[in-house]
Amino acid sequence: MSNRLNLSATRSNLLRIKEELEFAREGYELLEQKREVLVAEVIGMLESLRKSKKEVEEILNKAYRSFEQTSVILGMKKVSQITLAACSREKIQVSDRSIMGVVIPIVNYSRENMLCNIYGFQGTSASLDKTVHLFCSSLKKLAKLAELEVSLIRLATELKKTQRRANALNYLFIPQYSETIKYLENTLEEKERQELFQLKRAKNIHHKNN
Amino acid sequence: MGWGLVIAIAGAVVAVILAGIGSSVGIGIAGQASDGLLSEDPESFGNILILTVLPGTQGIYGFVAAFFVIIQLGLLAGTVPQITMAQGTQIFLACLPVAFGGLVSGIFQGKVSAAGVAVAAKQPSESMKAVILSALVETYAVLGLLITILLLMGIKL
Amino acid sequence: MRTISYHNQKDDVKYSFAVGKIRAMETRLLDGLLFKRLIDSKDTREMGRLLVETSYGDLFKEGAASADFEALLNAELKRTYQLIKDIDPDPASACNLLALHYDFHNLKVLLKLRQSPSEADSFLINLGLYGPEAIRQMVTSSDYSPLPLNLAKAISSLVTELEKSSPPSQWIDIQLDHILYTYLIRQAEHLNNKFLITLFRFQIDLINIRTLLRVKQMEKEASFLQSVLLEGGEISKEKMLSFLEEPNDKLISSLNFAPYAQVIKEGINYYEKEKSLALFERLADNFFIQYIGQAKYIAFGVEPLISYILTKENETKNLRIVFVGKQNSLPKNIVEERLREIYA
Numbered sequence: 195m196s197n198r199l200n201l202s203a204t205r206s207n208l209l210r211i212k213e214e215l216e217f218a219r220e221g222y223e224l225l226e227q228k229r230e231v232l233v234a235e236v237i238g239m240l241e242s243l244r245k246s247k248k249e250v251e252e253i254l255n256k257a258y259r260s261f262e263q264t265s266v267i268l269g270m271k272k273v274s275q276i277t278l279a280a281c282s283r284e285k286i287q288v289s290d291r292s293i294m295g296v297v298i299p300i301v302n303y304s305r306e307n308m309l310c311n312i313y314g315f316q317g318t319s320a321s322l323d324k325t326v327h328l329f330c331s332s333l334k335k336l337a338k339l340a341e342l343e344v345s346l347i348r349l350a351t352e353l354k355k356t357q358r359r360a361n362a363l364n365y366l367f368i369p370q371y372s373e374t375i376k377y378l379e380n381t382l383e384e385k386e387r388q389e390l391f392q393l394k395r396a397k398n399i400h401h402k403n404n
Numbered sequence: 405m406g407w408g409l410v411i412a413i414a415g416a417v418v419a420v421i422l423a424g425i426g427s428s429v430g431i432g433i434a435g436q437a438s439d440g441l442l443s444e445d446p447e448s449f450g451n452i453l454i455l456t457v458l459p460g461t462q463g464i465y466g467f468v469a470a471f472f473v474i475i476q477l478g479l480l481a482g483t484v485p486q487i488t489m490a491q492g493t494q495i496f497l498a499c500l501p502v503a504f505g506g507l508v509s510g511i512f513q514g515k516v517s518a519a520g521v522a523v524a525a526k527q528p529s530e531s532m533k534a535v536i537l538s539a540l541v542e543t544y545a546v547l548g549l550l551i552t553i554l555l556l557m558g559i560k561l
Numbered sequence: 562m563r564t565i566s567y568h569n570q571k572d573d574v575k576y577s578f579a580v581g582k583i584r585a586m587e588t589r590l591l592d593g594l595l596f597k598r599l600i601d602s603k604d605t606r607e608m609g610r611l612l613v614e615t616s617y618g619d620l621f622k623e624g625a626a627s628a629d630f631e632a633l634l635n636a637e638l639k640r641t642y643q644l645i646k647d648i649d650p651d652p653a654s655a656c657n658l659l660a661l662h663y664d665f666h667n668l669k670v671l672l673k674l675r676q677s678p679s680e681a682d683s684f685l686i687n688l689g690l691y692g693p694e695a696i697r698q699m700v701t702s703s704d705y706s707p708l709p710l711n712l713a714k715a716i717s718s719l720v721t722e723l724e725k726s727s728p729p730s731q732w733i734d735i736q737l738d739h740i741l742y743t744y745l746i747r748q749a750e751h752l753n754n755k756f757l758i759t760l761f762r763f764q765i766d767l768i769n770i771r772t773l774l775r776v777k778q779m780e781k782e783a784s785f786l787q788s789v790l791l792e793g794g795e796i797s798k799e800k801m802l803s804f805l806e807e808p809n810d811k812l813i814s815s816l817n818f819a820p821y822a823q824v825i826k827e828g829i830n831y832y833e834k835e836k837s838l839a840l841f842e843r844l845a846d847n848f849f850i851q852y853i854g855q856a857k858y859i860a861f862g863v864e865p866l867i868s869y870i871l872t873k874e875n876e877t878k879n880l881r882i883v884f885v886g887k888q889n890s891l892p893k894n895i896v897e898e899r900l901r902e903i904y905a
Contacts, residue, residue: 275666
């Protein structure tokens with residue numbers, strides 16, 4: 195089946211299509227470049243995401259184990275009483291940057307003071323200090339993880355889009371246009387030949403008649 | 405009737421009263437401790453009965469000493485004996501060992517018994533040892549009584 | 562452990578009945594064997610079944626949700642305090658001092674949540690000399706006159722300060738701890754009870770040493786340490802402050818002759834190795850169990866009553882450790898490591 199465009203075979207159409215094909219080729223070239231950059235970016239980020247994920251997992255694992263032990267010593271009631279006063283003094287700022295036109299977030303995490311300042315020393319245990327410290331330091335890592343994960347998702351979506359566009363150009367648009375051009379050229383040539391032939395015939399008849 | 409008799413009777417009275425006080429206080433202390441144990445564990449009554457009763461002997465010793473005095477004086481015979489001042493004082497003094505011995509040892513024995521109740525609570529099978537310790541205090545009340553009796557018998561009327 | 566000698570000045574014969582009763586009740590404290598069985602049990606439900614056969618029987622009887630064990634353990638403590646109050650011949654006895662820290666817990670909760678008092682309910686502990694309701698009353702009406710004069714004054718001025726400058730909540734905890742321990746020491750001195758004075762002094766010392774190590778770990782400055790150290794211990798505040806700049810070995814060597822030298826030596830050595838104060842905390846608790854164990858030799862006086870209350874506190878603490886461990890299915894050895902010594 196022919197997937198050429200249904201166009202009347204005129205010279206102006208041929209010119210237009212040729213121009214468009216040229217444009218498509220250029221676009222494909224550009225998309226291909228963008229795709230390469232994105233792939234490099236995603237691969238780089240994937241590595242740091244994996245690392246960050248592992249770090250978060252590790253620190254949360256430690257923190258929860260420490261929390262378990264603290265609640266064993268102090269009892270849940272006491273622990274929940276202590277966390278009563280935990281008002282968060284965290285500041286999370288999200289700003290943007292752009293890679294190849296993709297907007298990705300930068301999460302900036304800062305803390306005014308440590309959570310350890312919310313309880314007194316009598317009747318609380320040192321393992322509580324450790325738990326609080328671990329959870330506090332996990333927050334910074336969590337912010338980094340969130341940043342990486344969201345960036346990666348956005349980049350991957352963009353990559354997919356770019357890939358699809360490039361493919362569309364490469365496998366659909368460009369062949370279609372090339373074929374159309376070939377068809378148009380053939381048709382036009384045929385027409386020209388026909389015209390030429392007709393002209394010659396007309397000339398011959400004209401000579402004979404004369 | 406002379407003052408000698410008054411002094412001699414005073415001796416008997418002092419012996420009964422002081423030894424009696426010793427025993428009452430002693431049993432009081434030991435009895436409270438035993439009550440405390442019984443309120444939680446009525447089964448242990450048998451174990452602590454002896455402990456509680458032990459401080460009671462001092463009162464009996466006082467009573468025995470007073471009885472000796474009465475016999476010595478022959479008060480039960482119905483005649484009023486003639487006792488000199490010196491004899492009366494002798495009898496009075498002879499009564500003092502059991503009186504003071506009973507008073508002090510009674511109180512302390514009560515304390516030892518009360519402490520022994522703890523032993524009876526923790527290890528009922530060992531409660532006889534607590535009884536023995538408490539009985540050690542008893543010795544000095546017995547010695548007091550012995551001397552009192554010997555002295556009374558020695559006094560010639 | 563080196564025995565700590567203290568001299569009991571007078572025999573308090575009026576305590577005979579109470580001590581006799583306590584001795585009988587002491588035979589019903591949970592023993593090590595039962596704790597082993599509790600640790601070996603499958604879940605909290607099975608623990609509840611085991612406890613039915615003990616003095617906790619009526620609390621954990623059929624149908625009682627052993628899941629809400631914190632409430633049940635508190636009920637047992639409440640019962641213990643009530644019983645001691647009933648048999649204590651002296652209404653102004655030293656035993657009253659022991660329940661006071663629950664009132665301070667409730668006070669901390671209510672002061673921290675003074676903006677939204679309705680939320681406080683789930684955090685209050687139904688124990689204490691005054692009880693949560695009385696404390697709530699005091700906080701809402703800002704009238705602390707039911708408390709002893711010293712306490713009322715100190716807390717009133719604390720609350721005034723609180724309204725004025727709304728300091729961080731840690732400040733409330735620290736100030737209340739100061740007020741509580743100052744009061745405890747003063748009352749124990751007032752009652753002239755050497756047993757209790759020594760107990761509180763040692764408590765303050767060990768809390769201070771632990772605080773010192775924790776502050777060091779947090780890398781805070783000396784002025785902060787100065788503000789959190791409790792007063793009234795055997796070791797002066799100045800001496801404690803001087804340890805902040807020294808290595809921990811210095812602490813061990815200079816407290817070599819303290820009665821709790823063993824706690825410090827082993828606890829700190831473990832801390833240096835593992836960076837954990839768990840052993841220190843456990844040894845400190847054990848030290849106090851041994852200290853109150855001396856009351857075994859006292860037949861007349863309030864000491865056996867004090868000792869019974871503290872032993873019961875320790876027992877419920879141990880039970881709670883096992884319960885929490887079972888509930889979170891922690892490995893057996895973790896639970897065992899954390900159990901405090903059992904008074905025998």
